[in-house]
Amino acid sequence: MIDYLIVGQGLAGTCLANKLEKENKSFKIIDIVSNSASFVSSGMFNPVVLKRFTPVWNAQKEIDVLLKEFKNFESLLNVKLVYESDLYRIFANEDEVKTWIKKSSKNENLIPFLDPNVHQSVNPYIKADYGMGRVKHSGKIFVRELLREYRKYLITKHNLIDDVFDFNALNILENSIEYKGVEAAKVVFCDGYALKANPYFSYLPMEGVKGETMVIHANGLDLKDIVKSKVFVMPMENDYYYVGATYYYREVDDIVSEEGQNELINGLNKFLNYDYRIVKKFAGIRPTVIDRRPLLGRHPKLKKIFIFNGLGSRGVMLAPTMAGELYEYMENISELQAEVDINRFNK
Numbered sequence: 001m002i003d004y005l006i007v008g009q010g011l012a013g014t015c016l017a018n019k020l021e022k023e024n025k026s027f028k029i030i031d032i033v034s035n036s037a038s039f040v041s042s043g044m045f046n047p048v049v050l051k052r053f054t055p056v057w058n059a060q061k062e063i064d065v066l067l068k069e070f071k072n073f074e075s076l077l078n079v080k081l082v083y084e085s086d087l088y089r090i091f092a093n094e095d096e097v098k099t100w101i102k103k104s105s106k107n108e109n110l111i112p113f114l115d116p117n118v119h120q121s122v123n124p125y126i127k128a129d130y131g132m133g134r135v136k137h138s139g140k141i142f143v144r145e146l147l148r149e150y151r152k153y154l155i156t157k158h159n160l161i162d163d164v165f166d167f168n169a170l171n172i173l174e175n176s177i178e179y180k181g182v183e184a185a186k187v188v189f190c191d192g193y194a195l196k197a198n199p200y201f202s203y204l205p206m207e208g209v210k211g212e213t214m215v216i217h218a219n220g221l222d223l224k225d226i227v228k229s230k231v232f233v234m235p236m237e238n239d240y241y242y243v244g245a246t247y248y249y250r251e252v253d254d255i256v257s258e259e260g261q262n263e264l265i266n267g268l269n270k271f272l273n274y275d276y277r278i279v280k281k282f283a284g285i286r287p288t289v290i291d292r293r294p295l296l297g298r299h300p301k302l303k304k305i306f307i308f309n310g311l312g313s314r315g316v317m318l319a320p321t322m323a324g325e326l327y328e329y330m331e332n333i334s335e336l337q338a339e340v341d342i343n344r345f346n347k
Contacts, residue, residue, distance in 0.1 A: 013029055
């Protein structure tokens with residue numbers, strides 16, 4: 001019998017599996033390559049909600065943990081995954097400039113992250129009539145590379161079951177669970193938006209938010225930092241850039257749309273005055289929760305079934321910290337933070 005069966009190898013499943021391996025726990029992951037939210041994620045992390053200039057929940061702790069954990073992944077997989085850079089927020093008007101200056105010098109939760117100075121454009125081809133604000137401790141995780149290389153690693157360790165999970169094949173035993181000949185002490189569902197069809201946790205208030213992104217090539221642009229207006233542009237390598245992201249609540253599918261791509265193009269063209277060509281287009285469904293907090297915990301009646309989900313658009317920041325917290329809860333009976341414990345909805 002193994003210790004854990006994990007359903008889903010997105011950011012949540014990958015970070016949890018890595019934690020289990022470090023703790024010498026045996027596990028298998030059931031997953032099939034799909035257009036999951038993690039796979040099409042930009043991987044951007046930053047400690048500030050840039051629409052309102054407010055601090056992200058637990059920002060400093062989460063960034064410290066994510067840098068440590070994803071650099072450990074780099075060593076394990078021998079691949080570059082972490083790209084640290086500043087992020088520049090383009091101001092839309094004078095009111096935003098005033099708000100930025102005030103919050104960056106007086107809000108103790110923002111002072112570590114916001115540069116109080118107003119900067120001119122960081123690139124001659126970026127338009128910023130009112131200047132830009134610099135956010136420190138930001139960057140990008142190459143999520144697709146992480147998931148792809150970790151999947152290969154799982155295969156070499158014989159820890160991957162390449163299949164779609166079948167709920168009808170899951171048997172709940174007295175002291176374990178059994179699935180198609182695999183017996184495990186516990187099962188953890190890290191199934192993203194597929195939670196909506198999960199008979200054990202579909203009662204939880206998850207909503208899907210469609211997001212579209214694209215990759216462009218702008219030869220000679222030489223942009224070094226992330227730039228954010230209504231959409232963001234993020235450097236990759238060799239003048240390739242990631243552009244995102246849209247947020248649609250009315251259409252919940254993972255199909256690239258003309259409407260979504262036009263929104264990205266129009267948003268980018270408002271501040272980027274440079275020729276580029278579109279290389280790839282992506283669409284995915286973000287698993288979000290009504291209170292914007294993750295879903296962690298144990299099924300209220302079935303004590304061998306757990307959940308790790310609802311990371312939303314800040315998955316790279318949340319996944320490593322939450323994986324550690326869930327592990328301690330499952331193994332050492334430590335309490336989960338009330339903000340993430342699914343008990344907040346069980347009533």
